[in-house]
Structures are given as structure tokens and as C-alpha cells.
Amino acid sequence: MHDQDPPQVFLSYAKPDQHRVTPFFESLEKSGFNVWYDCKRLKPGQNWDFEIKRALDKASIVIAFLSENSINRRGYAQREIKIALDKLSEKLIDDIYLIPVMLDDGILIPDQLQGIQCISANASNCMIGVVEALNLQLNKLGVETQKLQVKEELxxxxxxxxxxxDGLPGYETELQFIRLQSTKYPALYEAGEYIQGRLLESLFSSRSSMLDQAPSQYNFGQEKYRRxxxxxxxxxxPVIKGRVLTIQYAIHWYGAGAAHPNIDFCTYSFVMAPLILIESLEQIFITSSEAFLNVQNSVRNKLMAIKLGSPEEEHQVCLDSNxxxxxxxxxxxxxxxIFKEDCIEFLFAPYQVAAxxxxxxxxEVPYIxxxxxxxxxxxxxxxxxxIAWQxxxxxxLVDD
Known part of the structure; x- marks a missing residue:
């Protein structure tokens, strides 16, 4: 078991630009940043699709290298930028989560990146600008976390x-445990212990495969990740709203032999005093049946309003209503x-409400x-x- 790694910087680029991106990786590593660069981090036999998505999800900052290659072709670089933009929408307006670096001057910047300051790789101070932006955001992340911890006394x-x-199949399990401490809420550490216990269930389940080997389905001639x-x-x-704390887990998983990896979400919410687990959202409502119809209707309407594809595309597609x-x-x-400041946010894994x-x-459903x-x-x-009073x-006033 080891302590948390330093915040991760993810490099997104088109493969033909690798020779132009590598000097950035080398310079950032020498500057002490924890950089995830696929051609340096991926090992032979790893599931590259799984590893890239996992690294991108863990990243604190994404540097997107834009060029004729990445702008004019569909591929992983485009998907990585889309994921980064989706995460960017959850950030504060002055947060630096995505740093676009233009490898080619004069390229047409996609509409969704128009509002983000770009850095030209040909500028003499390019690397200085990138390092300054990284340091600014990483320092801010630390300061904001410290402020929140002081404010909430935890x-x-x-x-x-x-x-x-290794086995037929084998397993690889990585679990991140959270340790909670508070003088204001002395029982809060139990929430971390509860979550650890739930996570360990997944490890026990992984280990059980060693007693259920299937050499008729898997063999050591296969790529390791496939078995x-x-x-x-x-x-x-943690997200704190009033005296309610929510901890969100992203779970990246791949079943041996499956066509592709997947991601799931798991959240744990607690009233901090007295320490109570909110096992189901149903628990917080007076009449759960009435509340459910309102939650269901609001969520369905918001999901139906989602448009797939970038704004500049002629035909954007809605999610399937069925x-x-x-x-x-x-x-x-x-x-x-997640209990957020003004709303309850609902998270749906791939396949649950869409392909x-x-x-x-x-x-998001507003509390009101x-x-x-x-x-x-x-x-x-x-x-x-x-909100109830308002x-x-x-x-x-309407009735009067």
C-alpha cells in the first residue's frame, strides 16, 4: 500500500506528432511533474484503451497538442479532448484544466476550444508558459483543498x-482508500473504514478467480490483458454540502475476454453528525413514490436535452428515449x-441510459x-x- 501519487498531467496528441510531443514530455518530467505519456507509460501486453481512459480520468490537468493531424482526423486525440471538455464543464471559470498547445500555427481551432487560451509551440516562451499554467493550477488545487478542510474542520x-x-484468468486490482479525520465530527473516520470494507469486497471477488481457473477459455499464449x-x-x-459528505468513486474495469473496458460509478453519502450512511436517495424523502416520479421526470428531460457531437457538426444526435x-x-x-451546492447530480455509466x-x-436536479x-x-x-421557505x-405570492 502506498500514499497518493502527485497530481497527474495527461498529454493528448495525434500519433503522427509523437516526435514533436516527446520533447515536452522530457522537459516536464525534468521539471518534476508526474506526466502520463502513452508511449512512455504503456507496457507491452497492456490494454491500451483501458489504460488511456483510466489515466485521463485520473488526470488533474490535460495538455492537448493541436496540429493539422489532430484537428483533421477522427481518433483517440479527438475523444480525449472531448472527455477533457466534459470534465472542464464541471470546473470553476478560472480553473486551468485543459491547456491547448498549437504545434502548427494557423490551424483552425475547434469551436469548443475557442474560449480557452492556446499556447503556440513555436513561441520562444512556450515551455515557460506551460510550466507556469501547470504550477498555477496545481498550487490552486492544493490551496483550495486546504481551505475547504480548514472551513469544514476535517x-x-x-x-x-x-x-x-497472473492466471487463466488472472487479476489486477487497484483500490484507493480515503482516510477521514475530524475533531468536529469524531466518528467521521468510520466512513472511510466503511468504504474500505466495501472496496475490499471487490478484491476478495478478484481473488476468487484463482480458485475458478478456466484453461479451456484462456491460455498463456494470449495477450496478458485479455486473460x-x-x-x-x-x-x-469529498464534496460537502451542509453537514452531508459525498465521496465519488470512478471504477474502471475490464472482464477477461471482453470486447472492451467499461467505467462505472459508486458514491457514498453520509450525514456527518450523527454519522449516518445514506444508503439510498429514497431515504431522504417524505413520500418516496411521489419524489421518485419527480426525480425520474426531471432526469429524463435533462438526458433527452443532451446533444451528442460538437456544436459545429451539422447534425447533432439526442440520446435514445427508450x-x-x-x-x-x-x-x-x-x-x-452527489449532493452538490445547488442540486443533486446523478451519474450514469455507459450502457445504463445510452450506448x-x-x-x-x-x-443535475436542482433542490428547488x-x-x-x-x-x-x-x-x-x-x-x-x-429553499423551502423561498x-x-x-x-x-402567486396565490395572493
Whole structure:
């Protein structure tokens, strides 16, 4: 088990530009950054699709190298930029998450990158500009985390456990445990211990494959990743709303012999005083049946409003309504949720509400849409009583 690695910088580029990107990698590594560069990090026999998506999801900052090669061809560089832009939409307006570097001057910048300051690789101060942007954001990440910890009178750290065993099939499991401490909420450490126990269940499940070998299905002549069950669970910093704490895990997994890897989400929410696990969103509502219809309707409408494809494309596609309906039928379909500042965010893995190629989907439901159904105890814990008061006042004004 080892402590958390330093924040990761992910390099996104088109393969024909590798010789132009490598000097950036070498310079950034010499400057002390933890850089993920596929041609240096990927090992023979690894599932490159799985490893790239996993690294991109863990990245604190993405440097996207733009050129005639990456702009004019569809491929992994385009998909990486799309994922980075999706994550960028969750950041504060002054956050630096995506740094575009133009390898070729005069190229047409995609519409979705127009609002982001680009750096020309041909500029004499290019590397200085990249390093300054990286240091600014990484320092800000540390400062913001420290401020939040001081404000909420709690702290957290991470530890990683990784276990690999070759076999037919074998397994590779990597788990990130969160350690919580608080003088204000002395029982909070139990939340981290509870999550660790749940994560260890996945490790026990992985180990069980060693007692269930299948040489008729797998053999040592296959690429190792194709005969290896891979499971990687890592978490983001806690999200705190009032006295409710939510911890989100992204789980990248690959079943031996499967056509492709996948990603899933798991969230854990706790009222911090007294320490109570919110096992299901259903738990916070007065009348769960009425609340469910409102949650379901709101989420379905928001998912139907999602447009696939970049804005400059002539025909953008909506998610399939049947897929959305099938993936939002019961409370169990809404098990991955985060209590954010103004809303509850729902997370849906690929295949749940859309095709695999569409990727994961997200929908936010403002508290004001659900406030009348939320139990007073949870209104207090979330510190959203004022929303209930505002809604009652607005209703009264309309009636008058």
C-alpha cells in the first residue's frame, strides 16, 4: 500500500506528432511533474484503451497538442479532448484544466476550444508558459483543498492498494482508500473504514478467480490483458454540502475476454453528525413514490436535452428515449448521486441510459424541484431550509 501519487498531467496528441510531443514530455518530467505519456507509460501486453481512459480520468490537468493531424482526423486525440471538455464543464471559470498547445500555427481551432487560451509551440516562451499554467493550477488545487478542510474542520488523505496475480484468468486490482479525520465530527473516520470494507469486497471477488481457473477459455499464449480481470477504483475529493459528505468513486474495469473496458460509478453519502450512511436517495424523502416520479421526470428531460457531437457538426444526435426510459425505471437506477451546492447530480455509466459509444451521462436536479418532498431532517443537514421557505413564499405570492 502506498500514499497518493502527485497530481497527474495527461498529454493528448495525434500519433503522427509523437516526435514533436516527446520533447515536452522530457522537459516536464525534468521539471518534476508526474506526466502520463502513452508511449512512455504503456507496457507491452497492456490494454491500451483501458489504460488511456483510466489515466485521463485520473488526470488533474490535460495538455492537448493541436496540429493539422489532430484537428483533421477522427481518433483517440479527438475523444480525449472531448472527455477533457466534459470534465472542464464541471470546473470553476478560472480553473486551468485543459491547456491547448498549437504545434502548427494557423490551424483552425475547434469551436469548443475557442474560449480557452492556446499556447503556440513555436513561441520562444512556450515551455515557460506551460510550466507556469501547470504550477498555477496545481498550487490552486492544493490551496483550495486546504481551505475547504480548514472551513469544514476535517481532513482527508488517500492510500492505494494494488494487487496483481497472473492466471487463466488472472487479476489486477487497484483500490484507493480515503482516510477521514475530524475533531468536529469524531466518528467521521468510520466512513472511510466503511468504504474500505466495501472496496475490499471487490478484491476478495478478484481473488476468487484463482480458485475458478478456466484453461479451456484462456491460455498463456494470449495477450496478458485479455486473460486478466482488471478493476481500478479511485475517488475524487469529498464534496460537502451542509453537514452531508459525498465521496465519488470512478471504477474502471475490464472482464477477461471482453470486447472492451467499461467505467462505472459508486458514491457514498453520509450525514456527518450523527454519522449516518445514506444508503439510498429514497431515504431522504417524505413520500418516496411521489419524489421518485419527480426525480425520474426531471432526469429524463435533462438526458433527452443532451446533444451528442460538437456544436459545429451539422447534425447533432439526442440520446435514445427508450434507452433513457429503461435505465431510469427504479430507485436502484439512481444509486450514484452527489449532493452538490445547488442540486443533486446523478451519474450514469455507459450502457445504463445510452450506448457505450456515447460514454457516461450526467444529470443535475436542482433542490428547488424536490424541496417539498425532502424530509425536514435532511433539509437541515443539507442546509437548504431557505429553499423551502423561498418556494413557499413564491407560492403564496402567486396565490395572493
Amino acid at each position: 481532513s482527508w488523505s488517500f492510500q492505494t492498494k494494488k494487487e496483481i496475480c 486478466t480481470n482488471t478493476y481500478d477504483a479511485h475517488c475524487s475529493d 434507452g433513457i426510459a429503461l435505465g431510469t425505471q427504479n430507485w436502484s437506477d439512481f444509486n450514484s448521486f 457505450y459509444a456515447c460514454g457516461p451521462q450526467f444529470a 424541484e424536490l424541496i417539498e418532498f425532502i424530509r425536514p431532517e435532511y433539509q437541515s443537514a443539507l442546509e437548504i431550509e431557505h 418556494k413557499k413564499r413564491a407560492t403564496k
